[in-house]
Amino acid sequence: MARDSRGMTMANSDSSTDLRRSDGSPVRVLVVDDEPTLAELLSMALRYEGWEVRSAGDGQTAVRTAREFRPDAVVLDMMLPDIDGLEVLRRLRGESPEVPVLFLTAKDSVEDRITGLTAGGDDYVTKPFSLEEVVARLRGLMRRMGRSHLRAESQLIVGDLTLDEDSHEVRRGGDLVTLTATEFELLRYLMRNPRRVLSKSQILDRVWNYDFGGQANVVELYISYLRKKIDAGRTPMIHTMRGAGYVLKPAD
Template identity: 60%
Template sequence: MSAACGTREGAVRVLIVDDEPELAELLSWAAVEAGWQPFLARDGHSALALARGCAPHAVVLDWMLPDLDGLRVLRTLRYENAKLPVLMLTARDALEHRLDGLSAGADDYVTKPFSVEEVMLRLRGLLRRTGAEAAEGESVRVLGDLVLAEKTRQVRRGGESIALTAKEFDLLCFLMSHPRQVLSKAQILNHVWSSSFESEGNLVEVYVYSLRGKIDKGRAPMIHTVRGAGYVIRAASQGR
């Protein structure tokens, strides 16, 4: 399978790695029903290529694969992204096997045979823990590795929590509501503050600078200045 993938804007991406076609398709269908975007891999090498190309929010990983075993894939995933949630699937239910999986970095462990509902519930729990999916009734915006939960006003990037002031949060929410769209200072003032602030010439610049320092610091930039036009937010992988 190619590493190329078409990601859906704002979707929670789940990588499913299993060489049993029927089981993989069943899990994929369940992921779609949950509102997520699934990606399927039948072997370890394809799984690693997809993980690098599509930046999944979580991985469902079978232990027994035709090339690399699940533990080797897990260790590589952990080395490349220490915070990526991984749910292991296996027919091995002995205690030592569970300990091997958990010590290699698995976040959870489900033995076969299992119900798809159980896998989905455990996966949803992992996604909530990392902020990729919020509790029922929560409105969540996702752009690349940046996650914003409107109801709880929480922001995470790469799984790490970011503390914002009230106006910084409102500004980020407005930007993320219009990904890849250049927004003028006037538009930002009108939506984040009010028309009464139009005379405050550098208000937007000050807040964008502050927000950029928290969102982009030490990471690939997402918030960009378009000279003479305004500001735009893009997933880091989309470049400038």
């Protein structure tokens, strides 16, 4: 398991279900942190889950963004440059009383934890933390809150290709496809981003957790493995976009 320069663990998500809104649209998460690098890392990890993410670097922007975006959950730093996280929480709850809020803080004292939770925060994570833990905490919060417009699914479906995150079964046109653990993670990432061109560096970051550095050839190798198993004898679904990366889309 690799760590980024800030000491946070970059880990694959092993969650078994895909939370979505009842209309099938992605879950919405608002990330509020005044450290741009941290906010971007969090946003990347949450987008990997297939969620729609927006970020804000200060409290006032967070409140305005939440009013427009209507998030299903909020990741909120306690220390912000204008108003603190507790005040942001108070304003958020004034308009969306049930939205779950996960506090982030560099402080690790019982007093700070109690302050955040008694003010209405739903959970608390101290820095440095693993990105996987944040994702897991958010999933748990949204399930516990029982938000009526959310539903959980275990299957990803693109055209005639299905991937079950509970059983780890993959089928193309009803035929079972056997994949290694890494091939499964790569396909899951592609299927969570259908019709979206993913660069080699994005794939390395999400599937190999930076462990392979700039060795983009490992991506080419595993894409070729997947093609032999997913596309062999069928209309191709995995396409190379020269100079840009790879994209998975339903067969015509």
